[in-house]
Amino acid sequence: MINHDDALKAVESSLDRPSAARIYDYFIGGNTNYAIDRAFAEKVRARLPLMGEYCLTSRQFLGRAVRECVRAGIRQFVDIGSGLPTAGNVHEVADETRDELDTRVLYIDNEPIALAHSTLLLADTADPERHHAIAADFLQPEDLWERVAASAIIDVRQPVALVINAVMHFIKDDRNPDRLLAFYRRKLAPGSLLVLSQMTNENPVNDDERQALIDLLEYYETTTNPGFLRPMAEFERFFGGWPMLEPGLVYAPAWHPDDQTVFAGSPSESRVIGGIARKP
Numbered sequence: 001m002i003n004h005d006d007a008l009k010a011v012e013s014s015l016d017r018p019s020a021a022r023i024y025d026y027f028i029g030g031n032t033n034y035a036i037d038r039a040f041a042e043k044v045r046a047r048l049p050l051m052g053e054y055c056l057t058s059r060q061f062l063g064r065a066v067r068e069c070v071r072a073g074i075r076q077f078v079d080i081g082s083g084l085p086t087a088g089n090v091h092e093v094a095d096e097t098r099d100e101l102d103t104r105v106l107y108i109d110n111e112p113i114a115l116a117h118s119t120l121l122l123a124d125t126a127d128p129e130r131h132h133a134i135a136a137d138f139l140q141p142e143d144l145w146e147r148v149a150a151s152a153i154i155d156v157r158q159p160v161a162l163v164i165n166a167v168m169h170f171i172k173d174d175r176n177p178d179r180l181l182a183f184y185r186r187k188l189a190p191g192s193l194l195v196l197s198q199m200t201n202e203n204p205v206n207d208d209e210r211q212a213l214i215d216l217l218e219y220y221e222t223t224t225n226p227g228f229l230r231p232m233a234e235f236e237r238f239f240g241g242w243p244m245l246e247p248g249l250v251y252a253p254a255w256h257p258d259d260q261t262v263f264a265g266s267p268s269e270s271r272v273i274g275g276i277a278r279k280p
Contacts, residue, residue: 081167197274
């Protein structure tokens with residue numbers, strides 16, 4: 001974990017281009033973003049007016065997924081690509097769901113800016129005995145998992161909920177995501193849960209939306225994280241054939257919706273797919 005002064009320096013030095021983490025934060029109503037991020041977000045919104053609702057869909061799915069993991073007996077969470085601490089963090093949802101306050105959460109991100117903000121903001125809401133943020137890269141799985149095992153927060157011999165939410169649309173196929181996910185699946189203890197979601201380009205409502213999704217990827221080429229959208233059939237392989245928790249891989253608003261779920265009446269319009277699988 002970096003110290004407070006280094007965190008501030010990292011924030012100050014990151015303002016030359018939009019940050020994907022801060023753009024997402026802006027879209028879901030957070031306060032950890034800057035003018036360069038907001039300008040980019042509004043450019044995206046002008047082309048894809050529901051982009052904010054898509055991001056909110058991802059965040060809401062995360063919250064519902066964490067609650068279901070806790071109810072399923074999971075007490076440890078590893079959140080890879082956690083981004084910026086904002087409303088509905090994993091540790092907050094877990095503690096709200098379980099009164100015993102015995103869940104542990106390790107946040108992982110490779111963006112210095114995200115880790116910097118985590119260092120500054122987790123201090124306000126987290127229990128340092130149970131909640132940490134560390135730097136590691138999803139694309140370097142051996143190193144990342146070594147850091148998880150050495151964290152003193154997670155016991156990798158016990159079941160873990162591995163959360164990779166709204167991340168895979170930043171991992172292009174030339175980065176070999178199949179090898180990456182296979183590695184992480186191998187490392188998880190039996191009984192662990194794998195939580196995955198990403199934006200999809202499946203079933204655009206018309207040609208204009210199809211082109212808007214193409215334009216979205218072009219816009220993101222100028223940010224810290226270029227994007228890549230997948231249809232559901234391509235995304236499903238990342239679960240490795242493990243048994244899925246009900247209702248399986250679906251549009252995110254159809255996954256245990258509650259009275260706050262956006263797109264609950266029309267899940268396929270959400271542009272977000274997700275699900276949870278359990279390691280046998």
